[in-house]
Amino acid sequence: MTKPTPDPRHTLTLRDVSEASGVSEMTVSRVLRNRGDVSAPTRAKVLEAARALGYVPNKIAGALASQRVNLVGVVIPSLSNMVFPEVMTGISETLDGTGLQPVVGVTNYLPDREESVIYEMLSWRPSGMIIAGLEHSAASRAMLARAGIPIVEIMDIDGEPINHAVGISHRRAGRQMAEAIIAAGYRKIAFLGTRMPNDFRAKKRLEGFEEALAKAGLALVDSEFYSGGSALLKGREMTAAVLDRTPEVDFLYYSNDMIGAGGLLYCLAQGIDVPGRIGLAGFNGVELLDGLPRKLATMDACRLEIGRKAAQIIAQAPATSQVEELFPTLQPGDTIRRS
Amino acid sequence: MTKPTPDPRHTLTLRDVSEASGVSEMTVSRVLRNRGDVSAPTRAKVLEAARALGYVPNKIAGALASQRVNLVGVVIPSLSNMVFPEVMTGISETLDGTGLQPVVGVTNYLPDREESVIYEMLSWRPSGMIIAGLEHSAASRAMLARAGIPIVEIMDIDGEPINHAVGISHRRAGRQMAEAIIAAGYRKIAFLGTRMPNDFRAKKRLEGFEEALAKAGLALVDSEFYSGGSALLKGREMTAAVLDRTPEVDFLYYSNDMIGAGGLLYCLAQGIDVPGRIGLAGFNGVELLDGLPRKLATMDACRLEIGRKAAQIIAQAPATSQVEELFPTLQPGDTIRRS
DNA sequence: TCCTGATATGTTTGCGCTAACAGCCACGGT
DNA sequence: ACCGTGGCTGTTAGCGCAAACATATCAGGA
Numbered sequence: 001m002t003k004p005t006p007d008p009r010h011t012l013t014l015r016d017v018s019e020a021s022g023v024s025e026m027t028v029s030r031v032l033r034n035r036g037d038v039s040a041p042t043r044a045k046v047l048e049a050a051r052a053l054g055y056v057p058n059k060i061a062g063a064l065a066s067q068r069v070n071l072v073g074v075v076i077p078s079l080s081n082m083v084f085p086e087v088m089t090g091i092s093e094t095l096d097g098t099g100l101q102p103v104v105g106v107t108n109y110l111p112d113r114e115e116s117v118i119y120e121m122l123s124w125r126p127s128g129m130i131i132a133g134l135e136h137s138a139a140s141r142a143m144l145a146r147a148g149i150p151i152v153e154i155m156d157i158d159g160e161p162i163n164h165a166v167g168i169s170h171r172r173a174g175r176q177m178a179e180a181i182i183a184a185g186y187r188k189i190a191f192l193g194t195r196m197p198n199d200f201r202a203k204k205r206l207e208g209f210e211e212a213l214a215k216a217g218l219a220l221v222d223s224e225f226y227s228g229g230s231a232l233l234k235g236r237e238m239t240a241a242v243l244d245r246t247p248e249v250d251f252l253y254y255s256n257d258m259i260g261a262g263g264l265l266y267c268l269a270q271g272i273d274v275p276g277r278i279g280l281a282g283f284n285g286v287e288l289l290d291g292l293p294r295k296l297a298t299m300d301a302c303r304l305e306i307g308r309k310a311a312q313i314i315a316q317a318p319a320t321s322q323v324e325e326l327f328p329t330l331q332p333g334d335t336i337r338r339s
Numbered sequence: 340m341t342k343p344t345p346d347p348r349h350t351l352t353l354r355d356v357s358e359a360s361g362v363s364e365m366t367v368s369r370v371l372r373n374r375g376d377v378s379a380p381t382r383a384k385v386l387e388a389a390r391a392l393g394y395v396p397n398k399i400a401g402a403l404a405s406q407r408v409n410l411v412g413v414v415i416p417s418l419s420n421m422v423f424p425e426v427m428t429g430i431s432e433t434l435d436g437t438g439l440q441p442v443v444g445v446t447n448y449l450p451d452r453e454e455s456v457i458y459e460m461l462s463w464r465p466s467g468m469i470i471a472g473l474e475h476s477a478a479s480r481a482m483l484a485r486a487g488i489p490i491v492e493i494m495d496i497d498g499e500p501i502n503h504a505v506g507i508s509h510r511r512a513g514r515q516m517a518e519a520i521i522a523a524g525y526r527k528i529a530f531l532g533t534r535m536p537n538d539f540r541a542k543k544r545l546e547g548f549e550e551a552l553a554k555a556g557l558a559l560v561d562s563e564f565y566s567g568g569s570a571l572l573k574g575r576e577m578t579a580a581v582l583d584r585t586p587e588v589d590f591l592y593y594s595n596d597m598i599g600a601g602g603l604l605y606c607l608a609q610g611i612d613v614p615g616r617i618g619l620a621g622f623n624g625v626e627l628l629d630g631l632p633r634k635l636a637t638m639d640a641c642r643l644e645i646g647r648k649a650a651q652i653i654a655q656a657p658a659t660s661q662v663e664e665l666f667p668t669l670q671p672g673d674t675i676r677r678s
Numbered sequence: 679t680c681c682t683g684a685t686a687t688g689t690t691t692g693c694g695c696t697a698a699c700a701g702c703c704a705c706g707g708t
Numbered sequence: 709a710c711c712g713t714g715g716c717t718g719t720t721a722g723c724g725c726a727a728a729c730a731t732a733t734c735a736g737g738a
Contacts, residue, residue, distance in 0.1 A: 011487055013693095013694060013695085014694070015694085023718090024717065024718050024719085025694090025718095026695095026717075026718065026719080027716085027717060027718080029696065030696095030717090033696090035696095036717095037714090037717090038716070039715080039716060039717090042716080042717085054481055054482065056458060056461045056462050056482060057462050057694090057695085058462065058464060058693090058695070059462040059463050059464075060402045060403050060408070060463060060464055060693090060694080060695090061403055061693070061694030061695040061696085061723095062694075062695050062696070063695090063723095064399045064400055064403050064693090064695070064696090064722095064724065064725090065694075065696040065697075065722080066695080066696055066697075066723085067696095067697095069399070079418060079424040079427060080421075080424045080425070080428075082419075085418040085424075086419070088418060088445075089419075092445070101459065103442055103443075104442075104443050106427075106431070119395060122395045123396050123397065123398040124398050125350075125397060125398075125399055142393055143393060143395060146393050148350055229626075230626040230627060230629040230630050231630070232627050232629065232630025232631070233629040233630035234630075236630055261630075262630045265604075265630070265631070265632055269632050287568075287569040288569060288571050290569040290572040291569050291570070291571020291572035291573075291574065291575055291601045291604070292571070293604055352723095352724060352725085353724070353725065354724085362687075362688090363687065363689080364688095364724090364725080365687075365689080365725095365726075366686085366687060366688080368725065369687090374726090375686085375687095376684090376685055376686060376687090377686070377687085378687090381686080396724090396725085397724055397725070398725095399723090399725090400693095400724030400725040400726085401724075401725050401726070402725090403693050403694065403723090403724080403725070403726095404692080404724075404726040405693085405725080405726055405727075406693070406727095
């Protein structure tokens, strides 16, 4: 148990299996890949030898020789916010039957980091790339564009995709929520969200939201931003801050469900009448909300479906660019007055 | 925008950069890897040519030639439960300076899937592997043992590692929590947890927990298991079920914080005196708890630290096996009576 | 002057595998 | 008998790069 390798031999190659089973390397290769015609007895011999030796093929050599790599790069900003794991689920599900395999890279919302993650991934010559968002550095776009593989930008369709895109219009989502809120009779509306300058989708939602408010002759009466920390806790704190600073506020629009949930718990604890005195809404439709004492209004971001569709596009590698718009549904929950 | 490749040429190789800059492929290779002596003017010429062409090195070829791959395989059961993303953070953080890069594989707690993920990863000849848990199929253990690379099994140290291990003793964690609960005077204790037969760590915590109860002459008065769905919601439902079925219960031990949080919200909503009438505790120490109206008792699983230490071991590739035991701290929160 | 050694660049080779093709054999039709 | 065909296996070449070694160039010392 002192050395990782229990035996002193070199790492195994096709040659070892070939010698052990008495056939050529090529035949071994064919057996292990289920390609071409190999007689049943030969196949059995080879499989047995491979199993006995504990042979694991070297995909690096295989990929170099065949010029094919069964990997799909997936570049996302974060794993810790509930939304991308679900996208990943959709991707994995769909890729599962195809022989393709996702490889995840995380950028932490940093454009520089995104660029280097993309570069690193492309250097492995994947069969396709799935990338969150439409905003990338010029260098990133150039690399992706000339990689010669299908590129799918996901989550957002408000912009010009490099190749394919699958997502929702966040601007429209913001607008729709604003319209619903106004229709329910709320007028003193505040926004609470993330400060991150690179969360373009949150920014677009806010733009759409304000646009719809403006159309109704309204403007935000207050806003509050945060970064880092426990989103649930930040939701409480920001809510407290806004209610304290702007007591007349009658609606709080959160940029994500997690801070919305924090706000909801705070309001309930304070005995505030929700949705009578104050209405609340978030964004994402995360599963977590189901467990809350009251259902937060939100808007489903179609995460699973986005993952599935993106993976489908990669798997099919269509010749022409596709932009798939998905349409989120507004879930009024119990935190917007019924009109 | 119809074809992914804007230009008709083949994909670039070192040769293209070499021709464009008028030096040999080898010199280009040296420049791009910062290896060996290259004069400043040559370096500049090469970099400029590479940039202008948009050259992205082919790591497949590089890895085959150099027999070195800067990837570290990370095999985890799930991304959706808050615990592994944090482990990943620790791993990424630590690997960042080393030139190594994590590649994640997800098993969904399925041993078969774990085996194929491991096989797939090993076939890319990574520099090391980090794997959650100590329980693997015989084939998996064999593959890992003879891969000739550092293997770190994380989260748990109650068992025999293949090579290195970093984690906590879940059995001890369960025991400690039971002792704290008993010391606080609770006697009618119930367990609520996941049904998943392959969550060995939860199982070990329960074993340790029951062992300590037995030592105090106690036994669980009830238990409830779930699988799938929104953990927060399941926590509410299971709590309701247990309280209904076993009204005399005075403590609820949850196998994770998420269902614990659901239970806590339920108890508060029911106006139950926590921790007077009923005490509650979870496990993991997730950030989410900070945002709850009352702090759930829990036990930190040292996730970040586990990720860091595991990555350190891979980076150093020590000759001898290491087992690093970390010691979780019990956070009594507000849901256990102060003795 | 020649030699030494450092610096800078080029050449050869092969990593482990698979595409493409070549060979071999048995069988059946004519 | 001949050829063709299909099933099975082997041979050759090369994927793109980097390790190891070879070569050129030049400064400085003996």
